[in-house]
Amino acid sequence: MTKKRVNWFTIVLILIILVALILLFFQNVNAITGHATQQNTTSNVTIQYYLSLSLCSNLSSGIWFGEVASLPATDLNGSHNYDGNYPTVNGSTYCVNISTDGNSPVDLCIKSDGDLTSVAADKIGLANETYSNYTSTNSTHPLLGSQTSLSTSYSKSGVNIPVGNVNYYRFWLDIPAAQPSGTYNNTVQFKGVTVAGAC
C-alpha cells in the first residue's frame, strides 16, 4: 500500500489565501455603505425665503458716460443720471426694482470687475468711478456729495429695502488729464441678498 504524500506547501498557501480573504472582508464590511461617492444631504432649516429683483431698463443697458472732448473731467455724469420724469422731473433712471413677489426685505450689493480698460490696455482706475444710491429720486437724490468709489469686492449699496420698492443710483466718472484716448469699459455687478446677509 502506497502512502499518498501530503503537499504541505499547497495547504499553507490555501490557508493564507483564506485568512487574507476573511480579514479583507472584515476590514471592509463596515465600509461597504460608507464609501459611497454620492449621497443626499441633510438639511436643518425649513423656513422658505424668496426674493427677486430686476434692473431698470436704463441700468440694464449699461452705465455710459458718452464722449469726452476735454480733460481732465470731474464727476462726469452717467447718461441717465438726471433724465427721469417719474416720480419727479430730473430724477435718475438708474434703478433696481425689488419685486412684490418676495417675502424678505433686500440688501443690495455692488462691485465692479476691475478698472475701466481700453483695448490698448490703458486703464482708468476704478477709484475714479463713483456711485451714490437712495430709495427715492429727484434732482438732488441720490446725492453727488454721498458718492462712493466702486471696488472689486461687493459692498452694500442699499439696505433693508422693502419688497415692491425701488433703489435709485447715480454714477460719476473722473478722468485724469493725461488719460490716453480710447474707449474704456468694465462691468458693474449688482446682487440682492436677504437683510443683514453677507454680500
Add this chain to the structure above:
Amino acid sequence: MKNKEVKNWNFLLGLILSIVILLPLCSAGVGISWSKESSLVRENTKTCLTYKVYNPWPDDSYAQIKLSDELMQIMTSRGSETEFIPHDTSSSMAIPVEFCFKTPKVYEKNCWLFGELICKKECKEEMKIFDGEVEVIEVDSPETVEGSGGSATKMSVSAPIRVKVQCIAHSRDYSVIYIAVILIAGILLTINLTRKRNKKQ
C-alpha cells in the same frame, strides 16, 4: 351717480398711466427661492441641492446657478446649465434647478504608504464649516449694449449656504496588504500546481 362713474374712470385712467409709465422702467429679472441654508455632507463627495428660480417680471430671462467665489476656492462645481425663465413666473410657480458641487478632502489621515494607502482617520479636528452663497446670475442678453465707453451691468440674487463637512473616523485600512498577500499566495499556488501537473505528465 355721475360722480361715482367719473371717479371710477379717473381711477382706471390713473392705473393705466401708472402701468404705462412704470413698465418701461423694468427689464428682465431673476428670483431665487430656497428652504435650505445648511448642508451636512461627507468630505470628497458630490452633493446636489435644489434651488428654485423665478421671474415675476414682464420680460423672459436666462439664469445660471453657481457658488460664490469664496466657496468656489474650496468646492468643485461646474455651475448649472443656463435656465430659461419665462416672464411672469411667480414664486409659487418657481422652476426647480438642481445644482451639484463636490466637497474637498479636509480632514487629516495617517497613512503608511504614498500618503494614500494603509490609512487611518481619527477625526480629532473640529468640524470644518464653509460659509458662502449660491448665486443665481442673470445671463447677458446681447441686446443690452447701448453705448461705448462705460460699464456694462450684470445682476444676481443669492441665498446663503453653510456647508458642514462631516469627518468619518476609521481604523487603519490594511486592505492593500491583504490583497497583496492574496495575489502573491495565488501566484505561488498556481506555479506549484502547474509544476506538479507537469511532473505527473
